[in-house]
Amino acid sequence: MTYTDYPTFSDSPFFFDRRTASLPEEEDGIVRAHSKTRVAYYHPKDVGNYHYGERHPMRPHRMELTNQLVLGYNLHERMSMHSPRKATETELLEFHDADYVDFLKRVTPKNAQNLTKDWTKFNVGDDCPIFHDLFSFCQQYSGASLAAARKLSSDSADIAINWSGGLHHAKKGEASGFCYVNDIVLAILELLRYHPRVLYIDIDIHHGDGVQEAFYLSNRVLTVSFHKYSADFFPGTGNLSEIGSDLGKYFSLNVPLQDGIDDESYISLFKSVMESTITIFRPSSIVLQCGADSLGCDRLGTFNLSIAAHGECVRFIKSFNLPLLVLGGGGYRQSSVARCWTYETGVCLGLKLDDELPETNYSEFFGPDYKLHPPLTGKIQNMNTRQSLEKIRMVIREKLRYLGGAPSVQMQEIPNDLMGFLNVEEVNKDERAENGEEQDKRQEGKLRDADLLERERNGLGGGDSGGIPLGQSRRKTMRM
Template identity: 45%
Template sequence: MATIGEHYNRKVSYFYDATIGDSYFGEKHPMKPFRIVIAHHLIMKYGLYKKMKIYRPYRATQEDMLKFHAEDYVLFLRNINEGFVLSNEVKDLTKRFSIGTKENDCPIFKGVYDLAQVSTGGSISAASSIVLGNADIAINWAGGLHHAKKAEARGFCYINDIVLCILELLKFYKRVLYIDIDVHHGDGVEEAFFTTDRVMTVSFHRFGDEFFPGTGGFNDIGAGKGKYYSINVPLKAGLDDDDYEKIFIPVMLRVMEVYDPSVIVLQCGADSLAGDRLGDFNLTLRGHGRCVEFMRRYNIPLILLGGGGYTVKNVSRCWCYETAIALNTEIPDELPKNQYSKYFRHITKLHIKPERVTNYNTPEYLNQCIEHAYETLRNLQPVPSAQYMDTPPLLVEPSTEESVPRLNPSSVHSRPPSADQSLSPNLRRRSPPKSPDSNKRTSPFSVKSNVTEIVRFWTDNLSTDIRHHQDPSSEYIQSLNAVLEISDDDENTDQKSLTDEKSEDKIITDENSDHTMSAESADTSIITLSEIDSDEDFNIEENQDVFE
């Protein structure tokens, strides 16, 4: 199988806010946001920051959240941000919104609204970086909270950052593909887009035996205009790397062929790894990361989000490894010395080993899952088109200095571009137009194709771009530019307005490198990596419950 290094590099933006580690669900609660801080430290120690731009995302506002969530629900979250119920009237709403009661798993704790702002702001900022052309791949490991509903907290998720991220993408892209490899079904995202053909949701998850959330069966295929645009692959306990690859690759090959998305959002929930506290799949980092590697090969903008994952040591290593995959970089298996080395104790390797558990996914059942996905996709009409309308205002303005990463989601155009105006070069679309013969293409596989044959076909074609079979440096790819461009007057006006605004992002400068990244401290505009990555006083023994 081809290695990561055989494929071309893509611009990567990474979003991280150190305050995510301040959130604490409780001693016995399995959700530990501190896992993201540990993952970040591993990313830093492996030197991956040198190959990407790192931003400190802005915090999502109430107005941002109201684009999907109910107003009374968002106001309730703000009222309980201090960690307690302020009045009897608010207390009566806890049961209605499934927060802070014994019957649910979403507690009230100090900073719950702050956590929602950070995770959601990171995902919206990731979408903005893709739209603006600042990145080909955008990463927000604090996002991926796929269970939250319009007016209900669910599955440790309070605000659905994924839905808000996709809504931002839909302003500029006709079709968004959402893929979920969390061990739990992505019910909140599927429900939000259940009746539209502009978003296709594909979820590979554990199903049956009353496993949470209990949705995502074969018959959940969408409704109305969205019928057949929800693809669910319900799997059984014990799924290992080989079987996951055998089912993921053929399903996604057909999805990409039929749906032809403009942009991809991949939720990388790490509770599908072996040894997770709540999941019962048996994947290693290589098996989980294979999904990221496969989707990366398409010449399509890609957003990577976090999600579930409740064995902190495994989750942090997984997201560090998948950051390396996004960067087309191989990293050694030996864990570098870092601030949390004492916590890892006897663990010295990056990769984990599968456990000795029974895999209940028989070849016959896997083939049944593939055939059902193929049957659903066969019912689709030709690639859907969006109704033409003016482009909505940008959430993020282009930077006046292209060499410095700078995001300001709070600023917008004074007016949306008209139909005969177009996007500037830094807003150019990534996905090339279909070739003249694209409508005649057929899959090399029938529904009855042997799974091994399909995987072998994919393996034999790893050395080229799957979708276009073109070198990204070729004249063909370079000639695929967007057709629209914003007028000079508008650009001058927007850039002038930017100079009058204070940027929400701070920059970090490596003393030994010209690379820039966003700061973790709002006190200074420029700090050195030696400052940000210094070993702070953190007592592992006193804070052991953060990790367990």
């Protein structure tokens, strides 16, 4: 009989499983799949088939390019893939005005001329045109953001991605900046039902004015926007002086930048600002809008950021290990947008992607280099001096001092879902009405008994007992 001299714990650097008498495991195999980041990816069906117009810079087709690259890199094997339902009209009304939602629902290219009086009211026109199935488009990208937020709130994922979302300019009652429905606000409202504090970060080249405006008076949402700021650049807001109001004072932070900022300056400033913000505000979840128009060579943008630098912002926020909702946004050079968001999907998964792009149905869009990281930097002069960036850094840190720590939130029962919440409200109304009727009846009974008792004491018969004293009437009733 042969005996095998297995290693012991004292002479082996690995854990040894005596039950199976197997060889020691490799070190990189000790960490099992349950400790990996759980990523959920949302891509509404046919969301890339909508069209703003021939000359319009916004091209929803960029979502299809992105999705094809994600599939080409086989990233779908590393995360859960979802094709979410459309948002309902009721869900859109959680933030938007009823008359505005009704307008989006009714308007079409055929009847648009008959609704011209509403064009100014709802700010539709050249920037926000009326195109075929507009309302369906809004429902699709909004439904994906809502589904992604619910995924995080149910603790079914650590990171949820919806590249079709991130339309941060839409207001409560009007369209703005190519955006019709503000899916970000809807998603944050959903997160707030479960999370005490939500941090919103915007790295689009345009100021996230719609989200800032929605939560300008709230201390449960802190908004931080990194953007180009000048009087002639849309939307013309986002100065350092915009800090919030009322309870939300100092809960809106803006980082106004000038043309041509480079990778090193942007990343250094971003990490400095966000590390301080997260440490002080202590959010329970984060929403990150990754507008790709802050990349170099964008049709509307004027920054010099590379895809790697843009992705480094995502990597840094991911390192805080908080529930993270990652959304798209601007981006008007389709090939750059698709590369960037594919790269950042890999960042969320903790994967290093090959620089050689895989073959897809849209490979011709990525010529002539066919690389994941094409040269995009150095095209515009950097107008951001070291002194100006340091001043912004110091002003932001000074404002963070006024927060006085993270605000507390009263704990209360959380409804299962939106419809459940609405149903509970209706039930509560009915209960309150019933309780009011019962109280009225009890009060009426008390007054009636008191009147009869008074009449009995005076030797008079009670009106309802046929002239019999109150006590005698009750005794007879009990004997019967």
